[in-house]
Amino acid sequence: MLEVQGISLGYGSTLVLEGVDLRVEAGEFVSLVGPSGSGKSTLLRTIAGLLTPQKGSIRRGCTQEEIGFLFQEDALLPWRTARDNVALGLRIRGWPKEQAWKEAEAWLERLGLEGLGNRFPHQLSGGQRKRVALAQVLVLKPRLLLMDEPFASLDAILRTQVTQDLLALVEEEGITVLLVTHDLEEALSLSDRVYLLSQGPRARIVQEYRLPFPRPRDPIGVKADPRFGTYLQRLWQELKEVSLCAAP
Numbered sequence: 001m002l003e004v005q006g007i008s009l010g011y012g013s014t015l016v017l018e019g020v021d022l023r024v025e026a027g028e029f030v031s032l033v034g035p036s037g038s039g040k041s042t043l044l045r046t047i048a049g050l051l052t053p054q055k056g057s058i059r060r061g062c063t064q065e066e067i068g069f070l071f072q073e074d075a076l077l078p079w080r081t082a083r084d085n086v087a088l089g090l091r092i093r094g095w096p097k098e099q100a101w102k103e104a105e106a107w108l109e110r111l112g113l114e115g116l117g118n119r120f121p122h123q124l125s126g127g128q129r130k131r132v133a134l135a136q137v138l139v140l141k142p143r144l145l146l147m148d149e150p151f152a153s154l155d156a157i158l159r160t161q162v163t164q165d166l167l168a169l170v171e172e173e174g175i176t177v178l179l180v181t182h183d184l185e186e187a188l189s190l191s192d193r194v195y196l197l198s199q200g201p202r203a204r205i206v207q208e209y210r211l212p213f214p215r216p217r218d219p220i221g222v223k224a225d226p227r228f229g230t231y232l233q234r235l236w237q238e239l240k241e242v243s244l245c246a247a248p
């Protein structure tokens with residue numbers, strides 16, 4: 001679904017990424033972790049097509065329309081109801097209003113927001129708002145979902161609930177996911193593979209972990225697997241090591 005080869009990219013004279021390679025197969029859930037400021041968001045934005053690499057290539061197995069984005073800041077319009085916000089993308093794609101509303105309501109319901117379609121974003125809790133943002137992306141049936149710390153603003157309990165629901169939905173829909181996160185437990189509990197990016201400048205992928213946990217997966221239950229602790233310890237250790245060795 002996605003093949004990144006030898007990507008290099010900088011801001012001004014600083015080369016943030018140098019020679020980054022990664023692959024995401026169709027239906028996989030892959031996370032990208034690394035030290036703060038290493039270039040994770042830069043890499044995701046490059047994959048999303050928002051930044052142009054100075055070197056290297058990106059091959060996507062789907063069209064731009066089939067890519068969904070979920071960033072830390074949601075894209076809800078404050079003057080539109082939850083239903084209208086979710087329906088907006090379908091309306092832009094030419095769906096008639098009634099049909100778009102019906103589909104939007106169905107997705108709000110799947111995300112546990114039944115009956116809240118008439119509320120405006122400021123009338124929703126933080127968790128409900130995130131669920132509307134998720135419905136806004138999923139209603140467009142993305143084949144590849146790119147997420148950059150989408151639930152970072154939520155408290156631990158809400159975050160766990162929303163990610164649990166997200167995982168069930170992407171498994172059901174067969175959506176391929178690339179997630180940037182600083183939360184190692186989140187990365188290990190959700191993913192099939194985790195990539196570790198080195199400390200920048202000139203960051204590159206230094207490690208890849210292939211996780212043995214089956215699907216469909218309960219991201220809470222998987223933490224009780226004794227192998228989970230082993231992976232977590234290894235990832236922590238390697239993240240600590242790369243954080244200490246910045247490129248000269």
Ligand SMILES: Nc1ncnc2c1ncn2[C@@H]1O[C@H](COP(=O)(O)OP(=O)(O)OP(=O)(O)O)[C@@H](O)[C@H]1O
Nearest residue numbers: 011016034035036037038039040041042043182200
């Ligand atoms: N628009 C920009 N102009 C100049 N430098 C930038 C810009 N955006 C990011 N940077 C720099 O590029 C480097 C990588 O930033 P990026 O946000 O990609 O890292 P990150 O790994 O996502 O960080 P974090 O984990 O803290 O969110 C940092 O040193 C940052 O200061």
